[in-house]
Amino acid sequence: MTRWLVKCDKCGEESIFNAGYDLTNLGSKVYMYCGRCRRNTEHTVLGYYDDDTGEFIPFEKALSFKYRSL
Numbered sequence: 001m002t003r004w005l006v007k008c009d010k011c012g013e014e015s016i017f018n019a020g021y022d023l024t025n026l027g028s029k030v031y032m033y034c035g036r037c038r039r040n041t042e043h044t045v046l047g048y049y050d051d052d053t054g055e056f057i058p059f060e061k062a063l064s065f066k067y068r069s070l
């Protein structure tokens with residue numbers, strides 16, 4: 001599981017989204033439930049937390065990591 005930091009496009013609420021897959025495959029947007037809006041809204045993927053170091057990896061950097069490994 002990866003802890004992704006996402007931000008609701010409607011209200012700006014930031015939340016952690018645990019996903020077992022790579023969100024960068026979906027682009028920078030993900031459609032999910034927002035607790036503040038109380039409905040599904042579009043969210044911007046801001047990045048993820050590295051499980052080993054706890055370091056926050058911004059989305060752009062996550063993308064460049066991925067392309068470097070290809």
Ligand SMILES: [Zn+2]
Pocket residue numbers: 008009010011012013034035036037038041
């Ligand atoms: Zn919201």
